[in-house]
Amino acid sequence: MIRCAPSIHPKSKFAVRLLVVVASVVSIFGCSTHAKRIAIPRSLFYDGQMQACREGLEKLAKSSRHDRDVVNLDLAVVDLLGGQAKQAEARLREVRDRFDQLEQPSVAENTVSMWTDDQTRSYAGEDYEKILIRVMLSLSSLMHDGIDAESYTLQIQDKHEQLTERFVSTSGKEPTDYVPLPLGFYMRGMLREATHRDYDDAIRNYQMASSLLPGCEPLLWDLARVQKGVHSQPGHGVVYVFAMVGRGPYKVEVAERPTSDALLIADRIVSAVGPYKLPPTIAPIKIPDIVVPDSDVDSVGVQINAQRIGPTASLANIEELARKTYQANRNSIVARAVARRVIKKATIVAAKDTMGKKDGLTSLGMDIVGVAWEATEAADTRCWGLLPRDVQLLRVEVPAGDHVLNLSPLANGRPVGPAQQTKVRVNDGQNTYVISWFPDSRCVSQITCSTAP
């Protein structure tokens, strides 16, 4: 047992106590991660227990201020799949506006996070989340009144351009990882085609989507239709089946050895606050990383009135979008963690220096506090956890009236789970939208329609 010797200088005692208090306070922020807090509601969601999942998320939103925005995003997905599209849209708009506001850096938060961890900062959203918020906004709008759907589709492209420009200006690199989402162009084309007038816009947007997915045959059919044909034959309407497939990306904590690029950025941060240089090597640090679970479903088979129509086609590979955009910014995250470690170490050294004399026990005590301080640090794993791996689509023209729609999960073209059934009402010359989610071989919720009978 280590006993504090009576010979310790009172000034030293004060410094040690102060450091212990500071380390204890900051460790409160750093001992739990979002990934742990969200684990139960997420598993409830994938078990299909929507109400229990909603309750868990709402409780988390109330109890954890820093998690509120990402929890609201998860709640928006629960709302959308539960048929409450209007509420989903309201939640998504709120988070969209907040993330836009948080794009302006707060020096206060950045400073505090250097002594704690990134979880103390307000979460401003990953780039892929900012784009997907607008995609989900479009879907939510289509599922109730559709008034703002077209604006949201324009915002998808706008946001993508903004993020690309920002990436280029901050990193000085080519934005090769910032590829636009074909679904954004497709939805705009879909809405312009539905006007029965603006086929030129539809052609332009389908061409953009097709250039991003050159092997996607359904896109070529759509393109051919808007170039020569019409939206639908008289007396017919169109059903768009939006199928969310698989479990999407989320963040976990990993130990990372800093790359040379990250060390370079970290060196700039550290040099800005004191007369320090980074050590040539540094022990692994905790950072968040993106993981995407494997899925046994790769598409959804669509049947209307017991007639097989075909499988859905992927128009938004969310896994790829998340991995690429996150990877593009990963060096900055690692650099912040490295800088934080150096600043913490330097703070301990500076505190020791204030005591004026080298006291073995005090020094050991402070080193222990320093190690504890670093150990309490956790990676910021906040993220939009309830995302699919893929958003897929199928368009089918049917006579106006009520129809029975069947959706079944497919793997390599074969059904791997029970089909879900619903009734849809199709209006003459109009679009009807259907949303479902198959994270694995079974659907987590009911099929939601924009115009149910």
Add this chain to the structure above:
Amino acid sequence: MFRREWLSGLSLLAAAGLSGCRGYQYGHVIKPSAENLVGSHEAGAEVFDPLVDEAVAKLLARQQIPTEDCPVGQDGLPIKKTICFIGIENKSAEDIGDFKDKLYNQIDSQILESNSFQPISRRMVDAALHETRMRPDALMVPDNMRLFTAVLQRGGAPVDYFLYATLTSGTTKRNSSTQRDYELTLELTNVHTGQYDKLSSEVRKGYHKSAMGKIWNYNPLKR
């Protein structure tokens, strides 16, 4: 010395922290007389507003010239011609995004304010397109034209003219500078006789990678 520098670094960060509150976004109303922003990457209000004003003014000026076959009302004044503005086709190199509907409304409103034409409501045009399932670019086929005008007439809107607007562009490149010529063409077709009139307006715009690009490429003393 070491400690002092470290502490001064800390105090600087703390001061920056206190003053570094996250900003807000601000908005302001632009006076009608104020100039439009000039888009740095593509056309905006600074291009489209003058294009529409000039093209519509030319159209109205030409159509206000009285002709012998111009029908006259009981009061001796020429009867307004009914015009069906089908829509705008964007064939330019740029996506005009939310400007398309704005341009439609701008052209429609300016025609409505004139004494020459009586435009048909856009909602009626859309309803007729919806009912007939015809593409706007297929309306000039005689059978399609007859069917489409019959549907509008049934709705109480007889048609004298079809109006199409087309936005086109031409791009010239010189190293890192680009010149883009935007043209708005209005095509007016008499559905009774098949005669047509065509008017256009043009705005040219330069895009440069550097602030000196404009001076370097458009210097009047250079040529």
